[in-house]
Amino acid sequence: MPPTALKGTPVVGGIAYGPALWPGERPAFTPDSAEIPESERDAEAKRFADAAAAVAGRLRDRASASTGVAAEVLSATAGLAEDRGWVGAAKKLIAKGAQAPAAAIAATDEFAALFTKLGGLMAERVTDLHDVRDRVVAELLGVPEPGVPVPDTPSILVADDLAPADTAGLDPALVIALVTRLGGPTSHTAIIARQLGIPCVVAVADLAEVGAGTAILVDGTTGVVEIEPDEEQSRSRVDESRRAAEAAATWSGPGQTADGHTVAILANVADGTSARAATDHPVEGVGLFRTELAFLDRADEPSVDEQAALYREVIDAFEGRKVVIRTLDAGSDKPLKFVSQEHEPNPAMGVRGNRIASVHPDIRTHQLDAIARAAENASATPWVMAPMIAGAGEAEEFAAEVRSRGLVAGVMIEIPAAAVLAPAILSKVDFVSIGTNDLTQYTMAADRMSAELAAFTDPWQPAVLNLVANVARTGKELGKPVGVCGEAAADPLLACVLVGLGVTSLSSAPVAAAAVGARLAQTSSDQCREAADAALAAEDPEAARTAVAAILL
Known part of the structure; x- marks a missing residue:
């Protein structure tokens, strides 16, 4: 393995070369010390419920426009935004004076801890729940929903982890490979990467070392991610991989x-x-x-x-x-x-x-x-x-x-x-x-x-x-x-x-x-x-x- 390379678990084969693209920042919210007046708490609870419903509606619209696994996971994520337990926990916090964004964050922390403790398939939902939280908070703050930006040039999406809503709508002509620090070979990210037909490597330690815009080469067959490799050699490997894929096609x-x-x-x-x-x-x-x-x-x-x-x-x-x-x-x-x-x-x-x-x-x-x-x-x-x-x-x-x-x-x-x-x-x-x-x-x-x-x-x-x-x-x-x-x-x-x-x-x-x-x-x-x-x-x-x-x- 080259000295300037990281190793992960290969998921979808193929070679891709391009700049690293990190998802957009999640919405930041710092609650002030003042409680919501009791007379305004019902309205604040409604504001939260409306925001959650709006997020769920957008996710369902995307599910309707998708097919296969992408549609399935988007529908399941939409269900999380309207989960009675999560919504109820947030409303209880608002009833005690919490601001709606703070309630969304606190309720998510509570359920994420529970899901992690349960382990298995429920632990898989923590990434999805955090994604729903961020989308609802963004809706409440009136800022754009977080997620994957549309790159100007074909790029390689790198992230700690990716929620289904992030990966389901990707354009494989612009996002040419996926690399994550977390996740496993059968995670939603891996399954959707295979559906898109783009190289994918997961569980890459030290991925944070790769800065946005850094040129990287992803080998989805070996699981090796090379950092700033020789450009000519990299493009040659990509061409060879493309010819093999075209022959297979x-x-x-x-x-x-x-x-x-x-x-x-x-x-x-x-x-x-x-x-x-x-x-x-x-x-x-x-x-x-x-x-x-x-x-x-x-x-x-x-x-x-x-x-x-x-x-x-x-x-x-x-x-x-x-x-x-x-x-x-x-x-x-x-x-x-x-x-x-x-x-x-x-x-x-x-x-x-x-x-x-x-x-x-x-x-x-x-x-x-x-x-x-x-x-x-x-x-x-x-x-x-x-x-x-x-x-x-x-x-x-x-x-x-x-x-x-x-x-x-x-x-x-x-x-x-x-x-x-x-x-x-x-x-x-x-x-x-x-x-x-x-x-x-x-x-x-x-x-x-x-x-x-x-x-x-x-x-x-x-x-x-x-x-x-x-x-x-x-x-x-x-x-x-x-x-x-x-x-x-x-x-x-x-x-x-x-x-x-x-x-x-x-x-x-x-x-x-x-x-x-x-x-x-x-x-x-x-x-x-x-x-x-x-x-x-x-x-x-x-x-x-x-x-x-x-x-x-």
Whole structure:
């Protein structure tokens, strides 16, 4: 590594060179010692509520103009701005005389401490909550909302961390790479960077040393950030990377290795809009249809007819092709407004995903009815899978519900117990899909948003790959498909490893499909298996990457 370089965790491959761009300053507020007179406190509380509603409205407008993961995370962030607990805490402070901006800050501090203590997925929301706080304070002070400035020239966005609202609306022609001091390989920043198709490196210590405007070179494959490198050499590396990306972009499918072994290349989508956009990429169908978007922004449960119409949009976008629908993955950090849930001390391991059906069975029943209705007269039968399955009993019960409606039944493998019990689970269902984001977090007992633990939450972890290998081996023995729909499926080198382990389909952000398909097309089945063996034998993610690169590059 060059002496004037920083090292982080690589997330999205590619090379970018340009000036560092830091986000704009957050609004500063210094409260004075005077309390709000009692006669003005109701008006001050209304002023706060109006500001929070205005921020939520703008975030929802941006969600409506976005697709896929960007729309999902913007909607979830808008929900934070109107969270009853946070708004209520601020109003209580105002009722005691606090100024609205001071109340917003104090209430945020209170909830941020709580979220951090809870850990897991709730800790991930702290960055989002701070972002909402700053936007509400800016609204109250009458100053511009904080966020990412629009650069005059293509630049590399560097930050301690980035909220979804910062990253979701980025123009990849102007923001050509992302580098953060915090965050992990499966953070919102990483996922959206992959959706945008720009290099991304996270968990870069000492990033504060990089001043605004400093020329840097970002290598999203190795995780190295070079400071003020040789300009000519840097531009040469960028050109070489661009040529490789352009060559990969010409790949049009179908998915297969150099010796003709078939691997389905599929898309992750969230709604009809993102599904239709995915058809512009060389994908063969949908490997993960996240259905949460229809629920998260609702005060009441959407009707069967409403859901069926939404699901049919995705089915129609891929008429006659494979569509895998994941049932509602809510709870934890994605609470449903129309479901009352008790406070959970550790929500990341609480009532989420399929577990909601044990408390509110009608929600899953209605959703399966809606999927069945959406599938009527369709030219291909949808595949339906449940998230957060831990054992064979749950899998069997879910499969019976799905099959009774004439649909193809599967489950997600994202809990280590499910990976260990793959033979029992696969005997009950028609297919499985491995969600590597949560599987990595739970396997390594590491919060995926922790910069200090970013190496643990790297999907290249040999322990995680060994679990994937167990599931894939079982699938081959039983003759049942085993897919991967986590972010690991979007990494071209890791995709080859997964295929070498026996994975039969790869589903990711559509923008990643061409690079993954092109890499597989250049790689034989034997090379994939050799790469898989090397990754399994490695001691850590960096060693695994190095060993696989030596074989495939």
